[in-house]
Amino acid sequence: MNPSPPGLKFAYLCAVINAIIIGFSFLFTKIALEFGTPLDLLTFRFAASFAVMSIPVLLGRVRLNYRGKKFYKLLLLATLYPLSFFTLQSYGLQHATSSEGGILFAFTPILTVLLAFLFLKETTTLLQKLSICLSVGGVLFIFIMKGSRIDWSNMTGIVLLFLSCLVMAGYSVLAKRLLKSFSPAEITYVMLGIAFLFFSAVSLTGHTAAGTLDQLFSPLASGTFIMAVLYLGILSTLVTALSSNYALSKIEASKVSVFSNLSTIVSIAAGAFLLGEDVSLYHIVGSALIIAGVIGTNLLGKKGVKQVPNQAKAG
Template structure:
C-alpha cells in the first residue's frame, strides 16, 4: 500500500494539478528527471553504486532543469506552486522506483505489485488522464497551446535528454548484475 501511495496515487495527483499551474513544456522537462532522481534515491536508500559517468550525467541534468526554470520565471503560464507540485511528483516517482525494486526482491511478485497498483489506480483515478510523456507535453505546449520553446528551453531539454540517455547507457552493467542477483 505504501508503494501504491507513491504511484499511482500521489504521483498522478501531483502531476495532474501541477500541469494546471505550469506550462506543459516545463512539466515535460521536469518529468524527464525521474530516472535521475530514481538513481540518486537508489544510492541513498538502497546503497547502489554509480560510476563517474553517471554522476556527470546527473549534474548535467540538474543544470538543465535549473536553466529551464530560471528562463521560465517570467512565464505567465507557470507558477511556483505548479513547479513544487511537479517536483513532488518527480520525487514520488523516484521513491516508487526505489521501493518497487526493494519489494520485488524480497516480499512480492511483480504480479502482486501490479495488481495492487491497478486496484489503487482504479479506485483513485476514475476519469483522470494518465502520465504525459515528455515529448508529448512539449509538442502539445508548443504546437497546440502556442507556448514558447526558446533557446533556454532547447538547451535545458537537450541537457536533460542527454543525461537520461547517459544514465541508461552507463548503467547497463548494474541492471545485469541485479538480474543475476535476483535469479540467484
C-alpha cells in the same frame, strides 16, 4: 566481457516506449480536460486501464499469485503512485503553472539517485552523475529559453509539485525492491485496481453531494473525450506501468529514472507535428543535452556490476 542479463535490451526498449507515451500524454490530457474535471478524468482513466488489464487476468492469460507474499507492501507502493503522485500533482498545478511543474519534475532523476543510494545501495560513477545533471540541464534549458521560471512567492504549488517528484522517486525505489518477489504484472494490477477504487469513490461522493452526478458521465457523449481517455488509460497508464515496472526489474532505478526526461523531447515533437508549434534552436540544443545525458547515464557506469535477479515469475 560479461553477457547482458536476459531481457536487458527489452527493458531499455520499455524505458524508451514509456517516455514516448508519456510525452504524448500531455496533449491528450489537455484535450480531455476540455470536457471534464481533473478528478473525473482520473476516474475514467483508471477505470479504462483496470478494465483492460482485467480481461487477460480473468481469461487466465496473465496469472497473478499473491499467496505468501507481503501484500501490504504493494498497498504502500500504490499509495505512493498513483494515489499520492496524482493527488499532489493535481493540487500543485492548481497553485502553479504547468511550466513550473515541468521544471520541478525534471529533478526527479536526481531525487531517485539519492533515494536509490540510501535504500538500495545503488552507486553511480562521477560520469553518470554528470550525465544525469546534463539531462536535467537540457530540460531546464528548454524551459528557461521559453521564458518559464519558478515563482518562489507561490510556495504552496511549488511544495506540492516537489513532493509529487519525491513520491515518484520513492515509487521507483520501492518498486525496484518489490520486483524481487512480485512480477511486473502483479504490481501493476494492484496499482491500477486501488487507483480505480479510490478515484471513483472520491469522484462519485463529490458529485453525489453536489447533486451533479450527471456531469460525471456527460463527457462520455464526446468521441474526442473517449479517444483521449482510452489513450491515457490504456497506453499512458496501463502500458507505461507495465513497461516501467519491467524496466525496473532489469535496470537500476537511477538509470531508468533519467529516461523520463525524454518525454520532454516527445512533447516538443508532438506539439510541432500535431499542433503546428514552432521548434527553435534552443529546443534542438536542449533535446541533444537530454539525449546525451540519458546515454551517458546508462553507458558510463561501472563494468561488470552484478544485478540481483528478479525472483518473481512472469505473469
